[in-house]
Amino acid sequence: xxxxxxxxxxxxxxxxxxxxxxxxxxxxxxxxxxxxxxxxxxxxxxxxxxxxxxxxxxxxxxxxxxxxxxxxxxxxxxxxxxxxxxxxxxxxxxxxxxxxxxxxxxxxxxxxxxxxxxxxxxxxxxx
Amino acid sequence: xxxxxxxxxxxxxxxxxxxxxxxxxxxxxxxxxxxxxxxxxxxxxxxxxxxxxxxxxxxxxxxxxxxxxxxxxxxxxxxxxxxxxxxxxxxxxxxxxxxxxxxxxxxxxxxxxxxxxxxxxxxxxxxxxxxxxxxxx
Numbered sequence: 001x002x003x004x005x006x007x008x009x010x011x012x013x014x015x016x017x018x019x020x021x022x023x024x025x026x027x028x029x030x031x032x033x034x035x036x037x038x039x040x041x042x043x044x045x046x047x048x049x050x051x052x053x054x055x056x057x058x059x060x061x062x063x064x065x066x067x068x069x070x071x072x073x074x075x076x077x078x079x080x081x082x083x084x085x086x087x088x089x090x091x092x093x094x095x096x097x098x099x100x101x102x103x104x105x106x107x108x109x110x111x112x113x114x115x116x117x118x119x120x121x122x123x124x125x126x127x
Numbered sequence: 128x129x130x131x132x133x134x135x136x137x138x139x140x141x142x143x144x145x146x147x148x149x150x151x152x153x154x155x156x157x158x159x160x161x162x163x164x165x166x167x168x169x170x171x172x173x174x175x176x177x178x179x180x181x182x183x184x185x186x187x188x189x190x191x192x193x194x195x196x197x198x199x200x201x202x203x204x205x206x207x208x209x210x211x212x213x214x215x216x217x218x219x220x221x222x223x224x225x226x227x228x229x230x231x232x233x234x235x236x237x238x239x240x241x242x243x244x245x246x247x248x249x250x251x252x253x254x255x256x257x258x259x260x261x262x263x264x
Contacts, residue, residue: 019196032188
């Protein structure tokens, strides 16, 4: 089974319409299907690791979003499924995010460590 | 007839792929709620926002059924915007770019939108107090 690294670079793409993140969701499905997959959060997607996110309250007239996305909880669940979730440390620092802001279980990597991380995987899927 | 101002918005993103769509719908909703009229020019992938055949789906990751998931659809959100416009006596003129519709085979819409083209966008813009373009990035 090849090792696949899913790199998520853009955050909150239609997460309100989908009630989740499409790539996190896909990774979860692939893991359930037996894939050996990891996730790397970079650029603004590092915010997916921030705990306490609240996207509730969206409505258009009578149409209300009943189940808003809970991205931080989705990240926690995918970690519980034994999917390693990496995060680019500099990208988090640039956004003022510290360890205390993050859900537990995130693996921080420095930018200079990325070649080594990529080399540990057989396929790189950059979303 | 609304006594408010008129806003024209061009949107370009397909549904379920970008936060731009939701942001545009929120702006449209806010304007309509204040009694302003809104012209929408749905360009390229945005013509699919109003496709009638959209259906909610279950979520196998969460283990939820269709009923439990209550997955929203953009066509229902747009339909609700037309209701808001009606309630506020504001006008919502939603134009789907006809050529964009044809190349996608996306001609089956909910009630409300109409077929048009770039000339409609230009005319709407010229007659509006402001024009906002929200392009695909």
